[in-house]
Amino acid sequence: MGARQSSGFLTLTLITFTVLIQSSCAADWAQVAKSVSLEAGATGNFGSSLSDAYYGSGALTLLGAKGDIKSEAVCPMAEKELGKASVNLEAAYFASHVLTQASCAKVSGKEAAEAVARQALGKEAPHACTGYMALSTLAALGKSPSAGEIKNALVPLSKHKAGKGRLKAGSKGVPSLKATACGYLAGAEANSMGSLDSDSAAAVEALVAGIPQVLESASRSSLWSDADEDALEAMSMLIKGMDETCSSECSISQHQLGEVGRELIRAGDVSSIKDAYHVLQGMAALTGSGKLPLPVRLQLTSATVRLKEGVLSIEAADLKGNTAPALQLKGSLTKGKKGTPQELSFSAKGQGRYEAAVPKTETALGTHQLTVTATSKEDGAKIASETFNVALVGAVEVPSAVLAVKRLDPASTKQKEELEYPQQLQKPLALQPGTQLKVVFTPVWDPVPAKAFTPQQAFLSLKSTASGRLVVVAAKAGKDGAYTASLTPEAIATQIGSEGGDFNATLSVADDGIEKGLVWHVGIVTVTHASSASPAASASQLLNMPKPEIHHIFQAPGKRPPAAVSLVFTVLSLAPLGYLLIHLSRLGVNIKGLPSGGPALLTTVAFHGGIAAILVLYFIFWVRLTLIDTLLPLLLLSIFTFYFGFLALRRSAKVEPGLKQE
């Protein structure tokens, strides 16, 4: 295949390349060419990998730079692979194509490659790609397969799934698409190499008939948009297979092909030589032979549109960059995920340009999602669709601002100035301890008639004229659309320390819907701190100064009762203890039950001593120890008390078994 097609591809690719440069994709394709050049390396052997050498020489051929293939680097690799004792079909396929693409003068190992291909075709191919690779290897070597070998290669094609048009594969999705693509390519290869028997011809025909379903289901399951390396390969092979198999009767949706083309262009920023090859191969197939309907691309003329003018402009061109035939365009504009779509009606302006007016009164400033669908004027068939992000921008103004310095305690206004944009303060405002600077302003857009605007960012900033340090405070939105920014000397101190002096005050309003951010220098504010008697420290001094001491604010102690009341309640609290002691003595409680002597007395005393020691430890814990410091001695005392308690209580239980009945 390679020898016969490379010249065709060269021409097609040169056209493609030129077209793509014309269609503002120059950067992408330059990137592809750069990637190919990088992957080739200094020696041009593509990292000594045969598969990469295959993709690299193929990519250079597609880029029209066949002369750049370094045959002295890639030919020995192919010959070496074919010289091995055991060669698999994939290696034979890569090697045979490298030999052809690089026009290797001294060719050895061709026989080995042919033997491998014929061995694969000697029995029914297990997979469509096996059949295709074997046929393609023979074609690259300039050999012809027998009728039986062709039949064996096309056996997997009869296993196609009628409903989806795809060949069955081990797993769904991309592998199935790749197998289907191999089926198309094998059919095309077989057709060009010899005559097919009736069964094989029927199988190829049935498979090709399923092309619309394949494109439809692949598009529906978003296989294109999730294009990874394998999906890219499947996509490229599928388009190439369609291009080689289809004749004029192939009914393929232009819109679906356009989606494939879009994904291929998106994949232009390739990460490997394999990707570069597949992108180039896919684009060559899409734009080359003319058998496939040429996809149409929709492009937004400008991603930023002034809402006052309110015109969205779309350009429709095919992948070769030619003006697309007259289309009917419909669109919708949505702000945010939950926004209500606004229908747009596009009218043709000639030269493939279409314009739609944005309803100004109902549309807000900011980034919108524009979805455009192009249909054929003749039969209403969908030709292309695209979604763009478009920023609708407008002029935002702050007509006036009120700057006031207010005393906090008691609340009263000390100084107040009302400015009109772009006026500045005649004399500085003095911001002293115990006062607050308050700036109130209302951003509006499209001033005639003025509408309140809610920007994403509205700030008041103070920049020190001495050190250049900046204090920024966000303005808060009120219910009436007015924004208020407040600053006190304390708030300034928390940001830059106690630096006083003159500060340039600036109002800033920004939003992605504002054509140009608004910056209004309102004048000078002189800041005085409570402890700013000493001259203002320099920026480096401030940086190295110790941080202000943190003063914790505790809850104010509650009111204590008079001493007499406390005394009365102390007595009252102790009274139950008195009652207890008196009552126990009345009951005749005594310590006569203690053992009279010996180890029993010792254990009993130790047990009670342990209890007392724990209680004393609790008291010390309350007075001075921390919980962690207390736990270790508590553990030791607990072990001691437990041990002697166990001995004492066991003895008690043995001596007085009937005690409970007393």
Place this chain on the structure above:
Amino acid sequence: MKAISSQIKGVEDNAKLIVKSFFSEYDKTPIRLKIIDAFIVYALLTCATQFLYCFVVGSFPFNSFLSGFFCSLGFFTLMVSLRMQVDPQSTEFKSLLLERAYADVLLCGFLLFLIVWNFMG
């Protein structure tokens, strides 16, 4: 009027009789239970005193009040549990040794006091 005063006198006599019979019956209670009862009353009185203080003066410092109040309440609960376990008429804890019940109360008491003293501040 005479009838009312005689009725009141009857109620008084009945109350006296009830109290008298209660104490005469209580006298038969084992001494060990009486000692526990004394501790129960002690815990209740301490609890009531602290509640009265909170009611009359205030709960500041609140953590101290809470820990004192719940310490008394916890001790009361432990004592009631102990009484139930050592009561000779109790069938539920008949097989339980007195020493074992005492050891249980001791352990729980230590735990209660540690938590209370930690929280008291």
